[in-house]
Every structure is written in C-alpha cells, then in structure tokens.
Amino acid sequence: MKRVLGLDIGVASIGFSLIDVLEKDGKTEFNNLTTNSIIFDVPELAEERRKGRSSRRLNDRKSRRKQHIRNLFFEHGLTDKSFVTEPSSYLNTLDVESDVYILREKALHQDLSKAEFIKALYSITTRRGYSNQFESTEQDENSAKENEKINGSISKNIQLIKEKGFILPTELLTYRRTQKEELGYQNIPVRNKGGNYTNSLNRKLHEDELKIVIFSQKDNRNIFASEEKCEKFYIAVRDVMMEQRPLKSFEDMVAYCSYFDKYHETPQKRMSLSSIYNIELTLKQSLSNYKTMDKKSGEIISLSKKQIDEVVAKWVNEPTSDKITFANIFTKTSLKNCKLNDVGGSAEVLNIKGFRELSAIFKQYNVDFYTEHRDFFEKALLILSYYKNISKRVEELQKSFTGKLEPKDEFINEVAKVSSIDGFGSFSVRFAKMVLEKMEQGNSFSEALESLGYFDKYLGMPAYDYLPPFNPTQADIKWLKENLSYFDTKHLYYKANSSKTVERIISVMRKLINDIIKKYGKIDEIAIEGGKELNSKKEEDKIKENQKDDKKINDEAKNLLKDKNIKDYDNPTKVRKAKMLIEQKYKCLYSNEPLTLKEALDEEECEIEHFIPRSHFWNNSQKNTILVLKKHNQNKTDVPPMEYLKQIGKWEDYKAAVHNSSMKESKKDWLTNEEKIEAIFDQDTNVFLANYLNDTRSSIKIIKNYLEHYLYPKTNRYGKDEQSNVRVVSAKAINELKHIWGIKELITSEDTGKKDRTTNYHHSIDALTVALCDKKGMFALHNFFKQKENKFKTKAMKENVSKNVPFTSEGETLHSFCSHLVEKYKNNELYVCPYNKIKTNKKGFKDGNKKLVVAQNSKGVKQLQELKNISLLPYDLLQEKKQLKVTDRTDEGVRMCVQEIVSQLDIFKQKGIREALPKYGEFLIAKRAEEEKFSVLEKELVNKQKADKKKEDVELSKQIDEIKSQLQSVRDEIAFSNCYFVTKNGTKQIVKGVKNLSDSETKASTVLIQNGNSILMEKLNIETFKQAQEEGHPFVCKENDYTVSVDIYSSSKHQIIGLKYFRSIENDIEPNFKESFQNIDKQYEFSIHKGEVVVILDEKEKVQYLAVANGGGQIAGTNHKIQIENINTNGVVAVTINKKTIIKKAKIDFYGNFQIG
Known part of the structure; x- marks a missing residue:
C-alpha cells in the first residue's frame, strides 16, 4: 500500500486528495484520508500593480516638485506664504490675463507685473515635457510604439518652430489654435487630448521656454533686483523642475548563476549572452553535442581541438553575421564544406548581434577587447544590461575604463549607445571560465560539468519532512537552522525569475503539504494535474507547419524593408507592421483605403490596433492586431471596432477586406465572426480562464521540481534507476478518465454540458482522479491520445481502463464515493477552504471627483445633486445603447431623446444649445433617411448584377460604384457632424456634450x-x-464604491450592522447605521473584514452555514443586510440580520473543519 497525494493546481485554487492505494488482484483499492479544495483570491496582474505604483509615485513626485518650486517663489520674494500653502486660492485672486500663453508672449516684448510673471512662469514649471529616460535602447514593443508616436510629433514640432521662427516653443501651439479660431471655432484646447500627440513638446523645449521667460524679465526691477538674482532664480527653479531621480540598476532583476546561485557561499550573477566566454562556451558545447557532417559525402567527421578553436576564433574575432546558425557556423573556415547535423530541428546556435555591435566599436578605437581590455569589455556588457539611461551608462563606463585612450570620451559615448545587448546565459563568467578550462584539457562539455561537481550539487541531501519557503528570507533561514537539525543553506532550492502568481500558488500548496505531513505522515507519491493539453501527432505536425509559415512571412517582411533601404529593417515593430501590410494587401481594414509602406511605418499616419480591446481580452498576439490609418482609429474613440464599423456602415466592407487578405483562416475568423466577438464581451469567465491558463501551465514544472528537490532528493548523480515520486498527469487524461469511470457527470453543468465552474468543489473530484491515475492507466491514455487514429487500439485501451474502475476499501464504487462527496458539499456538510487575504486597507473610493451642486428635487427638497454628462455625438442620439446591445432609435425616438435633453437645459444659460439641438436632430434624421435610400438602391443593383453573372454590365458596375460613393459620403457626413450654435460674435461653438443635474440625490x-x-x-x-x-x-x-469591513453591535433588539468605510484612513467618522437604529443603545462586538469566514445562525430555519464576508451590506429603507459570498459555490447574497438570524466569526482549516468564534 502506498500513500498518494493528488493535486489539481489552478491559478486561484488547489484541489487535493490524500489516499492510501493498494493494487490487489489487478484491481485498484483506495482508502480516502482527506479530500478537499482550497480557493484563494484571483491575483492582480503584475501590469496592473505596476501601473498603480507608477501613477502613485509620479503624482507624489510631481506634488513635491511643485511644492518645492512654490517655496522658491516665496524665498526669492516674489510671493507671500499663502502661495506655498494654498496655491489655487492665491492664483485665483491674481487680477491678470487668464491665458498663460498670452502672458508668456507678452513677456518677450515688455515688462510683466509680478502677478503676471508668477502666473506665466508657474504654469511652465507644472509640466516638464516628454523625456524618454531609456533613450536609444531597446524597449518592449508597446513602449517603442508609444515613443515612436511621441518622438515623431516632437520632431515635426521642432522643425516647424524653426521654420516659423518662433521664440517660444508654445507659440507653435497657440499658432495652431489661432488657425482653427479663424475658421470660426472657439475654445480650442492647446494641450493634447485623448491620445493625440500632435502638440507634444520634449523636456528640452520646456526648459528653453522656462529660460526665455525668466531672462526676458532680467532687467525688470519690479521682479529682480539684479541680473545676478535673476540667474540664481533661474538655476534654482530649473534644477528643481528638471530634477531626475537616478534610474535604478536592473542588476537586482538578473538571475544568479545556476552553480554559484543565490544560496552559495560566493553567489554570482549570470553573464551576458554577448559575453566572449558565453560565445566560446556555446560554440564548443554545440560542436561537442552535435555531429559534424561533410555536405557532399554525408560522412561524419570528428573535429580536432585545433578545428574547434578555429571556428571559435573566427566568430569572436571576425563575425560575419548577427546570428550563428547550423548553416553558417563553418563559414570562412577550413570546414566550410561541412555542416552540423541538426537532429532536433533547431536552426540557431546563438544571437551575437550585441557582441558584434560592441566589438566593432572597440576595433574602431583600437581597443583590444580580447586580451588587454577583456575585463572592461565584460564589465561594459553588464553596464549596458543593467542601465538603460545613456548618461548613467557613460558615468559607470568612465569609472570602469582604466586604460589610456584618446579620444576617450568619444569611445565611451559610442559604447553607451549600443542598444542590442539583451539577455543572460545560465552561468556566471567565473563558472564559464572554469568549464572552459576543463574543456581546454580535452573534456567534453558534459564531462567538464561533471568534473566540477555541477551534477553533484545536491547529491547526498537528506529527504525533508518539511517544505522550506520557495524564496526564503533571512528570517526564514534562521528559523530553519534553529528547527531542522538536517538543514543546510546549500540545500535551498533556487529558481530564477518565477512569476509572483506561481510563487503565490506554491506558498499555499507548501502550507497544505506541510500540514498534511504533520497530520498524516510521509507521502509516498505526489501526482499533479498539469494545465497543458496533450497534442496528438497531427496537432504537433500542425504546430511545426505554422511555425514554418510564420518564419516565411517574417522573412518576406524583412526583405521588403531591406529592399526599400529602411533603417533598422529588423526592428520588431517595423517587421510586424510590414508583415501586416503584406497580409492586408496594402489596405487599411477600417476604411479600405490603400496603404503604402511609408505610411505604415509613420506613427503619425498609421498604428497597430487591437481588434478586441485589451481591456476586454488580454491578447497581444498577431491574430488580434491589424494595421489601420490613425485618423480612422481615433474617430471610433473607445467604441468596440465591430460596433463602430456597423455604426458608420462599413462592417460588410471590412469583412470583405479581411476575407480577401492573405491572413490565416483562424485570424480571418477571429476578426469577423460576430458570434464569437460578442461572446468575448459577454463572457467574462471565459476571458479570465484564457488569461490565466498560461500561469497554471508554467507553474506545474516548477512545482514538480520544487517538491522533488526537498521531499524526494536524488540519491545518485543522474537519478538513474530511481523511482519518480512526483508525476504530472495531463488535464486531458484526467478528463477522459472521469468520463470512462462515470464521475464526470457529477461535476458537469446541465445547462452547458461542461464542467460546472460555478462550484468550488469540482477541484476535489479532479484531485481524487489525479491521485488514482496510476502509471498503467496514464501510459494507456497517453498512447490513446498520441495514436488516436488507430480506432481498434483506442477501443481496446478504453475497455482496459474501464474494467479497472477503483473502489474504496469498504467496497464502495468510485462513482458512489464521489456522489456522496458532492452531496456533502451541496448540503453544506463539508466546506472547501477559503484561503483569502483579509482586506483591511482598501480605500474604497470610486475614481474621479463628483461634481455636485445644492439644488431642489422635483418635490422641492434641497439636496446634493450630481452634474451628469450627456453626449450629443451623432450615434449617441441616433442609437440607444444598453450594456453591449446597440439598437437604432426610430425617427420619433430620436426626437423624444432630443426633447428630453432640451427639457433639462437651462432656459437662459443654455439657450443656444436648446435652439441648436432640435435642428441637429432633424439633420441627423434626414441624413439617415438619405443613407437608407442609397443603401436600398445599392442592394437592388448588386442583386441585379448577381442575377446575371454571365453578362458583364460595365454601366451597371459604374452605377454601383457611384451609389457606393454617395452612400459613403452620406455616412461620413453623419459620422463627422457636430451640433453647434453661433455665438454673439459670430463664432461657431461646437457642443459635443452637456452637463445636467440629476434629479436624484x-x-x-x-x-x-x-x-x-x-x-x-x-x-x-x-x-x-x-x-x-x-x-x-x-x-x-x-463615492464609496464598497465597504471593506462591517462592525457588528449588540443591542436589546438584535445585532446591528455598522458599515465601516475607509478603515485605512485616519478619521473619526462613525459607521453608517440603518436610520431607525441610529439612536438605539448599542455595544460594539467585533469587526468583520472582507475575506473573513463567518457563520450564519438561522434560528428560524434551525440551520447554520459558513460563508465569506464580502465587506458590504445594505441598510437603506427597510434593509438590514450583510453581504456574504458562498463558499462551496460562487455568488454573493445578502442576509438579513434580525432576532432570528445572527452572525459570528469562524475559522476553517484546509480539510473543511471549522470552529465558531
């Protein structure tokens, strides 16, 4: 009999089943020790955490910088102290021109008053302009895309400022505003709006503006007592305004050497992929591992040490390509007629682009990188990897270069600009040297590692009966030393750069397994369900075929860029755009307009669009991206593409363009299948599963290695002849076993026919199946999936597995056992374990400041009412949107909508809008009717053309094209129209929306x-x-989005709920009570935080059940409810607290045992 632990690992759940298994007379008998599930919070994406941190830090730094600048104004005698403490009030009291741009231009020609100077200058210091601190280095594609857009606009603006002879950079912005005002428009914004970067200025231009405005007043004794004081003021303000925190080194993010790891006595960081030692080691390893074959005769050749050294020397001293491949590895050597026999199908040995670029600079300045200055070369590689800011690179390189060189500064500056250093090897420079020395003595790569004890690192390590933390702190290590007699720091498992999600899964799993070992003793085997599906032979062949096709089109895109002499033709973003351009047959899919390569690469003209917005489906793959003209993409704002294209009548044209493209069929379907597109917006659960499946997959291998390392360490060098105590079973195999064993139906939804994911206990059934899936069954199923083309074998395998359905030691069938287990969960006789972080520190504010006014409602009662925004854009008037469903309003519906808006407008203050809006509504109705007329006519002509396919009617085709042109012209008139009224001075005031008071409080x-x-x-x-x-x-x-804790009070009536907001902010605000309970005598009992387990005692129904506090409640009107989440199933419910129903705190362990209080 053996003790087996089955684990069903998910991103936010762990199902586990510990059983004793006995193979008896070819049958599987098991005794269940414990089976349950653990659920925990869905982890927040690292990107969201990073964005949140970044925003908080930027806001904090900007606030402190502005405070410092206000202090400088005060210290230099320009303002009084109130400007420092209450800047808004101070600036509002200044009786000067409100347009700061006019004040700045005025400063160029005359003296300003002190008030004018303060207002003109302070507005400059609040913005610093765009500055990419990672200039001239490689970035991820999204960052590069954003930077290209902004930098393109800045470059054009700099050129225009020079051409127009503007003194102040912002004169260009006011010039553009004036041009639009001359066309009759007013209230034109000077700054960028809604993702438009046209008016972008860089940091240098902002600094120039600051200097020009300050020194324009150097002789103004009303402001500065002398030129010297003017200069001192400028330097002080500039230094604060342009202060840049030194960028942190990325060294902490670099993993440790796989030999001299984090827990070694002398830990070492990994070497750069462009390191000379890495190139030498990789080449020697490849030449050692793969056979060399004569291209003509096919004869296998054994390379001598001299020949290997020749190949290495060639690539280090005279590299002829950015990539070393199996095809070119012997180029320009005595072995040029040979090739490596690449059995594995891999074409690339190593990318040496970074090495090639850096070594070329060393050669240009006659700096010997191979011998005399090799240490500096290696140091430079690390500096270029650790620091992305050029000025910081220069500083660090200057410190490291000790050689004599003229001109040294030019050499250092050139080195600092190298942008293609990327990635790290597995070894440190120190260990690579040790391996190379062994190989120099005649050892192969594996022999060198063996002689250095690389494979013996953990040999002889005892089996632990306690799992140490995955990434132990110093405090953890101290505890381990004090509590485990066999512990040694060098035993600690090191895994480089695992995700926070994986670490969290392991953290929960570790506590579970340690508790199981403590309670039930040693575990003989652990079986884990992996998230990765098995691929059949056909599926594997298809994957390889797709990879081959992708490489072909990527090469075609690169060749296009190369032929057109495009600089940096292998830049990922440029290649991606060129690839899309070819796929789309040189057309914008939104407008069907022709696209040139020049337009595609111009960030001001064209951009990559995520067809399904990433806010709905986090997918950055090629399948979800298209190339579109920027003007058409910005017109749709945040409306989903399919909805927008239908609004402007271009959905069918778009679908035709997609189907006529050279895209893969899967991408065509993704971009045009309306049912699937709508499903993505409707089904958040499916989106979540797709988002997190990869995390589950990546965790399985790490978990397996972690468990084996401590619980079942190897006793010989290669683990030869040792039993594998941790096995991974595929999800597909488990699903098939559940079907064959007849237990799948127990956790299947009747509505969908798929696994019922509204329950949290299906993980328990999965874990039990995993534990029971022995090697024999697993082998049979694996063969079944790999060779399912053979129908006879498949049937035999299924029959073989179905005959051996496990049963309990009491003789109960597996189906019966699982059925009873499910019933226990359904009847709340057994609970899964919620393992949540208790939410006590959320601030609970909804985004944005509510615009409020004191007003009377329809009953004449004074209350605080919100100003709500009402859109007057064309399709917001013509259509009605409910959630994601958009329906056209009838003509009368449009008039009623317009009239409703007009009725809410002020008779006097909004008279112009009241008069303009009905006219605009009638304009839209008329245009829509015109659109419908052309649309009907187009369909009639197209049907006529289809009816007579044999006869080509040139005149009919011409008529269809003319109607299509007229139809699109009308649609454009609607899409780009605006409601406007003419002001008293004759200008056109565009109105895209109005603010109205809501009647409710x-x-x-x-x-x-x-x-x-x-x-x-x-x-x-x-x-x-x-x-x-x-x-x-x-x-x-x-507005308080939700409460995060509820205070419970006792009273003579019953328990009273107090909704507690903002526990994390210091305040004296009392909880919110139900109005009728406000003045009742009550005594505080306890607080329940979001995520805590509670027990509901229902004396009326004579039942009690566990739940998880949701942090909220309902106390308005007759309600007196607390919100809870079910444990065994998903869903939030509200429970009324009264004399018969009370709530208490509870605790629950991994196995579903609980205690009240």
Whole structure:
C-alpha cells in the first residue's frame, strides 16, 4: 500500500486528495484520508500593480516638485506664504490675463507685473515635457510604439518652430489654435487630448521656454533686483523642475548563476549572452553535442581541438553575421564544406548581434577587447544590461575604463549607445571560465560539468519532512537552522525569475503539504494535474507547419524593408507592421483605403490596433492586431471596432477586406465572426480562464521540481534507476478518465454540458482522479491520445481502463464515493477552504471627483445633486445603447431623446444649445433617411448584377460604384457632424456634450479636504459641502464604491450592522447605521473584514452555514443586510440580520473543519 497525494493546481485554487492505494488482484483499492479544495483570491496582474505604483509615485513626485518650486517663489520674494500653502486660492485672486500663453508672449516684448510673471512662469514649471529616460535602447514593443508616436510629433514640432521662427516653443501651439479660431471655432484646447500627440513638446523645449521667460524679465526691477538674482532664480527653479531621480540598476532583476546561485557561499550573477566566454562556451558545447557532417559525402567527421578553436576564433574575432546558425557556423573556415547535423530541428546556435555591435566599436578605437581590455569589455556588457539611461551608462563606463585612450570620451559615448545587448546565459563568467578550462584539457562539455561537481550539487541531501519557503528570507533561514537539525543553506532550492502568481500558488500548496505531513505522515507519491493539453501527432505536425509559415512571412517582411533601404529593417515593430501590410494587401481594414509602406511605418499616419480591446481580452498576439490609418482609429474613440464599423456602415466592407487578405483562416475568423466577438464581451469567465491558463501551465514544472528537490532528493548523480515520486498527469487524461469511470457527470453543468465552474468543489473530484491515475492507466491514455487514429487500439485501451474502475476499501464504487462527496458539499456538510487575504486597507473610493451642486428635487427638497454628462455625438442620439446591445432609435425616438435633453437645459444659460439641438436632430434624421435610400438602391443593383453573372454590365458596375460613393459620403457626413450654435460674435461653438443635474440625490458620501499637507475626511452632507466651499481649501467629493469591513453591535433588539468605510484612513467618522437604529443603545462586538469566514445562525430555519464576508451590506429603507459570498459555490447574497438570524466569526482549516468564534 502506498500513500498518494493528488493535486489539481489552478491559478486561484488547489484541489487535493490524500489516499492510501493498494493494487490487489489487478484491481485498484483506495482508502480516502482527506479530500478537499482550497480557493484563494484571483491575483492582480503584475501590469496592473505596476501601473498603480507608477501613477502613485509620479503624482507624489510631481506634488513635491511643485511644492518645492512654490517655496522658491516665496524665498526669492516674489510671493507671500499663502502661495506655498494654498496655491489655487492665491492664483485665483491674481487680477491678470487668464491665458498663460498670452502672458508668456507678452513677456518677450515688455515688462510683466509680478502677478503676471508668477502666473506665466508657474504654469511652465507644472509640466516638464516628454523625456524618454531609456533613450536609444531597446524597449518592449508597446513602449517603442508609444515613443515612436511621441518622438515623431516632437520632431515635426521642432522643425516647424524653426521654420516659423518662433521664440517660444508654445507659440507653435497657440499658432495652431489661432488657425482653427479663424475658421470660426472657439475654445480650442492647446494641450493634447485623448491620445493625440500632435502638440507634444520634449523636456528640452520646456526648459528653453522656462529660460526665455525668466531672462526676458532680467532687467525688470519690479521682479529682480539684479541680473545676478535673476540667474540664481533661474538655476534654482530649473534644477528643481528638471530634477531626475537616478534610474535604478536592473542588476537586482538578473538571475544568479545556476552553480554559484543565490544560496552559495560566493553567489554570482549570470553573464551576458554577448559575453566572449558565453560565445566560446556555446560554440564548443554545440560542436561537442552535435555531429559534424561533410555536405557532399554525408560522412561524419570528428573535429580536432585545433578545428574547434578555429571556428571559435573566427566568430569572436571576425563575425560575419548577427546570428550563428547550423548553416553558417563553418563559414570562412577550413570546414566550410561541412555542416552540423541538426537532429532536433533547431536552426540557431546563438544571437551575437550585441557582441558584434560592441566589438566593432572597440576595433574602431583600437581597443583590444580580447586580451588587454577583456575585463572592461565584460564589465561594459553588464553596464549596458543593467542601465538603460545613456548618461548613467557613460558615468559607470568612465569609472570602469582604466586604460589610456584618446579620444576617450568619444569611445565611451559610442559604447553607451549600443542598444542590442539583451539577455543572460545560465552561468556566471567565473563558472564559464572554469568549464572552459576543463574543456581546454580535452573534456567534453558534459564531462567538464561533471568534473566540477555541477551534477553533484545536491547529491547526498537528506529527504525533508518539511517544505522550506520557495524564496526564503533571512528570517526564514534562521528559523530553519534553529528547527531542522538536517538543514543546510546549500540545500535551498533556487529558481530564477518565477512569476509572483506561481510563487503565490506554491506558498499555499507548501502550507497544505506541510500540514498534511504533520497530520498524516510521509507521502509516498505526489501526482499533479498539469494545465497543458496533450497534442496528438497531427496537432504537433500542425504546430511545426505554422511555425514554418510564420518564419516565411517574417522573412518576406524583412526583405521588403531591406529592399526599400529602411533603417533598422529588423526592428520588431517595423517587421510586424510590414508583415501586416503584406497580409492586408496594402489596405487599411477600417476604411479600405490603400496603404503604402511609408505610411505604415509613420506613427503619425498609421498604428497597430487591437481588434478586441485589451481591456476586454488580454491578447497581444498577431491574430488580434491589424494595421489601420490613425485618423480612422481615433474617430471610433473607445467604441468596440465591430460596433463602430456597423455604426458608420462599413462592417460588410471590412469583412470583405479581411476575407480577401492573405491572413490565416483562424485570424480571418477571429476578426469577423460576430458570434464569437460578442461572446468575448459577454463572457467574462471565459476571458479570465484564457488569461490565466498560461500561469497554471508554467507553474506545474516548477512545482514538480520544487517538491522533488526537498521531499524526494536524488540519491545518485543522474537519478538513474530511481523511482519518480512526483508525476504530472495531463488535464486531458484526467478528463477522459472521469468520463470512462462515470464521475464526470457529477461535476458537469446541465445547462452547458461542461464542467460546472460555478462550484468550488469540482477541484476535489479532479484531485481524487489525479491521485488514482496510476502509471498503467496514464501510459494507456497517453498512447490513446498520441495514436488516436488507430480506432481498434483506442477501443481496446478504453475497455482496459474501464474494467479497472477503483473502489474504496469498504467496497464502495468510485462513482458512489464521489456522489456522496458532492452531496456533502451541496448540503453544506463539508466546506472547501477559503484561503483569502483579509482586506483591511482598501480605500474604497470610486475614481474621479463628483461634481455636485445644492439644488431642489422635483418635490422641492434641497439636496446634493450630481452634474451628469450627456453626449450629443451623432450615434449617441441616433442609437440607444444598453450594456453591449446597440439598437437604432426610430425617427420619433430620436426626437423624444432630443426633447428630453432640451427639457433639462437651462432656459437662459443654455439657450443656444436648446435652439441648436432640435435642428441637429432633424439633420441627423434626414441624413439617415438619405443613407437608407442609397443603401436600398445599392442592394437592388448588386442583386441585379448577381442575377446575371454571365453578362458583364460595365454601366451597371459604374452605377454601383457611384451609389457606393454617395452612400459613403452620406455616412461620413453623419459620422463627422457636430451640433453647434453661433455665438454673439459670430463664432461657431461646437457642443459635443452637456452637463445636467440629476434629479436624484448623489451617492457620494465623503468629502476630502486638503489643508496644507494634511487631508481631512468628513461625511458628506449639505452643511459640510458648503463649509468646504466657504473655507476655500481644495476638496473633492467621493463615492464609496464598497465597504471593506462591517462592525457588528449588540443591542436589546438584535445585532446591528455598522458599515465601516475607509478603515485605512485616519478619521473619526462613525459607521453608517440603518436610520431607525441610529439612536438605539448599542455595544460594539467585533469587526468583520472582507475575506473573513463567518457563520450564519438561522434560528428560524434551525440551520447554520459558513460563508465569506464580502465587506458590504445594505441598510437603506427597510434593509438590514450583510453581504456574504458562498463558499462551496460562487455568488454573493445578502442576509438579513434580525432576532432570528445572527452572525459570528469562524475559522476553517484546509480539510473543511471549522470552529465558531
């Protein structure tokens, strides 16, 4: 009998089953010790965490920088102290021109008053302009795309500033505004809006503007007592405004050597892929591992040490390509008629582009990188990898270069600009040297590693009965030393750069396994269900075929760029765009307009569009991206592409363009299948599963190695003849076993016919199946999936597995056992274990400041009401949108919509809009009718053309083209039209939306008031709102999205709920109580935080059940409810707390055992 632990690993769940298994007379008998599931919070994406951190830091730094600059204004006698403490109030009291750009231009020609100077200058210091601190280095594709857009606009603006002879950079922006005003428009924004980078200025231009404005007033004694004081002021303000925190080194992100790892006595970081030692080692390893074959005779040749050294020397001293491949490895050597016999199908040995670029600079300046200055060459590689900022690179390179060279600065500057250094090897330079020395003595690569003890690193390590943390801290290591007699630091498992998601899964699993070992003793075997599906022979062949096709089109794209003499023709973004251009047959898919290569590469003209927005489906693959003209992409704003194209009548044209392209059929289907596109927007669960499946897959191998390392360490060098105590079973195999054994139906949804993911206990059934899937069954199923073309064998294998259905030691069938287990979960006799982080520190604010006013509702009662935005864009008036469903309004529906908006507008203040909007509505109705007329006519002519396919009617084709042109012209008129009214001075005031008061009272419940550096938080009501207005301090009104904790009070009636907001912010705000319970005597009992386990005691129904607190509740009107989440199934419910129903805190362990209190 053996003890087996089955694990079903998911991103936010772990199903486990510990059983004793006995093979008896060819049958499998098992005794269940414990089976359950653990569920934990869905992890936040690293990208979201990073964005949040970045925003907080940027806002904090900007705030501190502005505070420092205001202090400088005060210290130089330009303002009083109130400017430092209350800048908004101070600036609002200045009786000067409100347009800061006019004030700056005025400064060029005359003296400004002190107030004018302050207003003109302070507005410059609040913005610093665009600056890429990672200039001239490689970035990820999205960053590169964004930078290309901004840099393209900046370059054009710099050129225009020179051409127009503008003194101030912002004169270009005001010039553009004036041009639009001359066309009759007003209120034109000077700054960029909505992702448009046309008016972008870089940091240098902002600094120039600062200097010009300050020194324009150097002789103005009203502001500066002397030129010297003017210069001192400029330097002080510039230094603060342009202060740049030194960028951190990326060294901490570089993994440790696989031999001299993090826990070694002398840990070493990994060497650069472009290291000379890495190139030498990789070449010698490849020449050692692969056979060399004569191209003509096919004879296998044994290479001598001299021949190997010749190949290595050739690639180090005179590289002829950026990549060493199996095809070119012997180029320009005495072995040029030979090739490596590449059995594995791999074509590339090593990418040496970075090495080639850097070594060329060394050669240019006659610096010997191979012998005399090799140490500096290696150091330079690390500096170029660790630092992405050029100035920081120069600083570090200057420190490291000790040789004599003229001109040294030019050499260092050239080295600092190298952009293609990327990636690290597995070894450190130190260990690579040791391996190369052994190989120099005649050892092969594997023999060298063996002689250095690389394979013996953990040999002789004892089997642990306690799993140490995956990434132990110093405190963890100290505890291990004190509590485990056999512990040694060199035993610690090191895995480089694992994701936070994987680390979290292992953290929960580790605690589970340690608890199981403590309670049940040693585990003989562990079986894990892997997320990766098995591929059949046909599927594997298809994957290889797709990879071959991808390489072909990538090469075609590169050749196109190369033939057109495009600089950096192998730049990933340029290649991607060229590839799309070829696929789309040189057309923009949104407009069907022709595209040139020049337009495709111009970030101002063209951009890569994610067809399914990444906010809905995180997919950056080639399948989800298309190349479109920027003007058409920006017209659709945030409307989903399919919806937008249908609005403007181009959906069918778009589908035709896609189907006529040379894209793969799978991509065509992805971009045009309406049912699937709508499903992606509708089914958030499926999106989640697709997003996180890769995390589950990547974790399995790490988990397996981690468990084997500690619980079942190898006793000989290669683990030869040793039993594998940790095995991975495919998800496909488990699914098939559940079907054959008849237990799949127990966890299948009747509605969908698929696994019921609304339950949390299906992981338990999966884990039990994993534990019971022995080697014999697993082998049979693997063969079944690999060779399923053989029908006879498949049937025999299925029959063989189905005959051996496991049963319990009491004789109960597997189906019966699982059925009883499921019933226990359904009846709340057994609970899965919620293992959540307790939410106590969320601030709970909805984004944005609520715009409020004190007004009377329809009943004449004063209340705080919100100003709501009403869109007046054409399709917002013509169509009605409910969630994701868009329907056309009838003509009368459009008029009613317009009338409803007009009725909410102020009779006097919004008179112009009230008069213009009905006219605009009628314009849209008329144009839509015109569109419908042309659309009907087009269909009639097309049907007529289809009816007589044999006869080509040139005149009919011409008529169809003319109608199509007229139809598109009308659609463009609608799409690009605006509601506007003419002002008293004759200008056209475009109105894209209006703000109106809502009749209902605002849901905002908190006002945050800034007083100096402190923030005061109060409950929002009319009194506190008016007080905040009168005091003049900056304040914001916020809506509480949710509470994160609930306070429970006892009273003579029953328990009373107090909804507690903002526990993480210091404040004296009492919890919110139900109005009728506000003045009742009550005594605080306890607090329940989001994520904590609670027990509901229902005396009326004589039941009790466990749940997880959701952090919220309902206390309005007659409600007195607390929100809870079910444990065994998904879903949030609200429970009324009264005399018969009370709530208490509870604890639950991994096995579903719980205790109250």
